[in-house]
Amino acid sequence: MPASERKKREYVQREDLIIHTARKLLLDMGYLDLNMDRIAEVTEYSKGTIYQHFSCKEEILVAMLSESAEKAGKFLLRGSDMKGKPRERMAAMAVGYDLFVGLNPDHFKAQLLVQNESIMRKASPVLQRKLEGCNQRNMHIVSGVLRDAVAEGHVKLKEGVTAEEVTFGLWTGALGAYVLMSSEVNLNALGVTDPRKAVWDNMHALLDGFGWRPLSKELDYEQTRGRILKEVFPQESAQMGMA
């Protein structure tokens, strides 16, 4: 790595360029056609220089995913900072995540691949741990809101159930759903015409099931959703045409 400050800045900048190029290529052509020669060509650096930054193709994927996981974290954080009851804040995080996914269609394409151990294993331990850190932080943001709800007496978890396990449920529901949406599975043929709405509905059913007040029959979460879009994510929801 370069020593001088200016060099270091340029180095970081180039790293960004590589990641963003790879992201674009992944989205345009898919994993199998994403290759180092092309990345070198598009970034206008040589292959050797690319390898100065990343030890292999898969490492770029992990870096890419880390970056977008961090971005997702910002959306979650903004959701969790909303003024309101914990369950409304949870809803805001769901809306935020949904917006994040819509605005970063490459995220789940990368996630799907990086989830594969044989691909993940090729990345350096440093980047592996960085990504794990992101996931951990993001999960913590979500479980924090749940813990607030417990502390304020809005929900009482059964004996032996932890906030992390419930958060895991929220995470897996979202993960599975967005994975399916970003893949080639024909949800329409399966009778799921509006998967994003289904995710929203199912999340509320899950939270209702845990007895997290106010239950969806006690509060109109559709209205809350409108408020979240307007107050927390005005710019993003406009960008997604959800005004």
Added chain:
Amino acid sequence: MPASERKKREYVQREDLIIHTARKLLLDMGYLDLNMDRIAEVTEYSKGTIYQHFSCKEEILVAMLSESAEKAGKFLLRGSDMKGKPRERMAAMAVGYDLFVGLNPDHFKAQLLVQNESIMRKASPVLQRKLEGCNQRNMHIVSGVLRDAVAEGHVKLKEGVTAEEVTFGLWTGALGAYVLMSSEVNLNALGVTDPRKAVWDNMHALLDGFGWRPLSKELDYEQTRGRILKEVFPQESAQMGMA
């Protein structure tokens, strides 16, 4: 394809051999080290013969996944055939699926990859459609039980919510969870010590949230689970050491 009956049988048998070899290699060495030369070597056929059956590496993956999706369907079916209330039958399907995943650890490794459009796209339309058919059938088995519950008045879905959307929720929860479990994500570090139990708990919370009777506070589903293991999947649960 061969004309005579015996030849045809042998052809199918060899196709199985190829799939099973690929399955084993995928599990042992991961996707990146799964290669056609190795498959040819292990099956003791030449590469050309392998390509007689499958147009590319990815096609083998899709065939592999189709096969195990069919197998999963059998577990679901057995669960849905259990004597009892629809919600117990749903629980039986969840237990069955969990057993299936435990007994077929390669399934989600393949699923993860095949979910990726760039990999899926390389397979032939025939196999693509076959897999889609499996998914459709499996989803239909699950939503069928839900429809039974609706018909018998055990649950009333809200206006605008279909059985398919709820099934989608069950599916995505399970998919996301097993994907994470079969990947390198360190769930323990995230505070999830028993993800399989979490999946079970979260499913019940979801069904409770939809108001599907009997609710988990009205019936001891732990006991139901014991009965399912004993009555529906005695052999498999013993094999998994869940007696």
Added chain:
DNA sequence: CCAAAAAATTGACGATTAGTCAATTTCTGT
């Protein structure tokens, strides 16, 4: 400002592996 050393950059190269196809072997019907 210059020269020597250090650092960064390059792309040709070796190695691996996907997929093809002409040559060979095996099978089938008469």
Added chain:
DNA sequence: ACAGAAATTGACTAATCGTCAATTTTTTGG
């Protein structure tokens, strides 16, 4: 037994990963 069809083979081409010796650029010290 034999001709022709079908199946099988593995050497070959092409693509692409990752390396590294040669080259260019930058920095340093006088």
